[in-house]
Amino acid sequence: MTQRAGFVALIGEPNAGKSTLLNRMVGAKVSIVTHKVQTTRARIRGVAIEGEAQIVFVDTPGLFRPRRRLDRAMVAAAWGGAADADIVVLLVEAHRGRTAGVDAIIETLRERVAEGRTVALAINKIDRVKAEALLALSADLNDAYPFARSFMISAERGHGVDDLREWLAETLPEGPWLYPEDQIADLPMRMIAAEMTREKLTLRLHQELPYELTVETEAWEDRKDGSTRIDQIVYVARDGHKGIVLGHKGETIKSVSQAARAEIAEFLGRPVHLFLTVKVRPGWLDEAERYSEMGLDFRDGD
Ligand SMILES: Nc1nc2c(ncn2[C@@H]2O[C@H](COP(=O)(O)OP(=O)(O)OP(=O)(O)O)[C@@H](O)[C@H]2O)c(=O)[nH]1
Numbered sequence: 500m501t502q503r504a505g506f507v508a509l510i511g512e513p514n515a516g517k518s519t520l521l522n523r524m525v526g527a528k529v530s531i532v533t534h535k536v537q538t539t540r541a542r543i544r545g546v547a548i549e550g551e552a553q554i555v556f557v558d559t560p561g562l563f564r565p566r567r568r569l570d571r572a573m574v575a576a577a578w579g580g581a582a583d584a585d586i587v588v589l590l591v592e593a594h595r596g597r598t599a600g601v602d603a604i605i606e607t608l609r610e611r612v613a614e615g616r617t618v619a620l621a622i623n624k625i626d627r628v629k630a631e632a633l634l635a636l637s638a639d640l641n642d643a644y645p646f647a648r649s650f651m652i653s654a655e656r657g658h659g660v661d662d663l664r665e666w667l668a669e670t671l672p673e674g675p676w677l678y679p680e681d682q683i684a685d686l687p688m689r690m691i692a693a694e695m696t697r698e699k700l701t702l703r704l705h706q707e708l709p710y711e712l713t714v715e716t717e718a719w720e721d722r723k724d725g726s727t728r729i730d731q732i733v734y735v736a737r738d739g740h741k742g743i744v745l746g747h748k749g750e751t752i753k754s755v756s757q758a759a760r761a762e763i764a765e766f767l768g769r770p771v772h773l774f775l776t777v778k779v780r781p782g783w784l785d786e787a788e789r790y791s792e793m794g795l796d797f798r799d800g801d
């Protein structure tokens with residue numbers, strides 16, 4: 500059999516389930532997932548193998564109308580991911596249907612994604628609706644855009660995901676594999692570890708706060724005794740936020756740290772000592788270095 504390989508970009512509105520699908524395809528949690536919108540900030544690649552095909556999934560930040568600098572960088576990363584891919588999969592939430600946001604994405608797909616590029620539709624979260632509604636939604640969306648194929652899936656429960664993966668494998672171009680056989684992600688471990696901590700913080704905190712914080716891995720030491728020491732900084736934009744992140748008597752940061760440590764240790768397969776420091780940095784949302792740590796492009800004047 501001939502080898503196949505290529506990039507499959509997952510795009511859609513915030514919260515559509517792109518990261519959940521990527522993790523399921525890869526079989527490991529390489530991209531963080533929360534119930535909140537705008538969880539993914541950068542392009543994250545995860546590798547899946549199906550028969551003789553190596554499918555490199557590109558998770559992207561959700562597409563929406565950007566206003567702030569970070570929003571613009573995220574949306575630019577998402578469209579950049581789609582432009583570079585061999586196949587684009589648009590995820591639409593079954594229970595929300597054809598929203599204005601979905602229409603806006605379809606319009607941009609027409610303008611920005613080269614003619615002849617394969618674009619598939621995946622209606623996700625089918626566990627939340629009745630089957631009849633799905634057929635009508637699929638027909639409606641196929642009227643709006645000439646999708647190469649339509650799938651109905653539940654990324655969370657796994658329905659329909661095997662069909663999608665098989666179709667992607669046979670549709671990718673022939674060519675040698677792009678990554679070593681045992682590699683599942685191309686994000687540096689220090690970034691995955693920072694993302695895991697950001698996920699736990701996002702789950703714990705409320706309202707706008709998660710948006711205004713970022714996590715960076717400062718130091719990483721694999722020790723002789725088989726454990727790893729990781730130091731991370733949580734940057735917050737305002738003085739008042741520091742106290743919220745720390746919590747009463749440091750309880751919030753302590754429980755976040757425990758949850759993150761357990762997950763990082765499981766991923767690495769070795770004991771982890773995690774040290775979190777919270778720093779107030781009022782201007783971080785306008786600092787180029789913070790963006791490069793996240794894998795985003797920072798453009799002056801944005
Ligand atoms: N019921 C149901 N929920 C799902 C399914 N797939 C994902 N979710 C949930 O939807 C929420 C968002 O999932 P994510 O994977 O973070 O979505 P995303 O598209 O990556 O979101 P952003 O990174 O913010 O753009 C999470 O609470 C998931 O558990 C599904 O098939 N069914």
Ligand SMILES: [Mg+2]
Pocket residue numbers: 517518519530531532538539558559560561
């Ligand atoms: Mg995501």
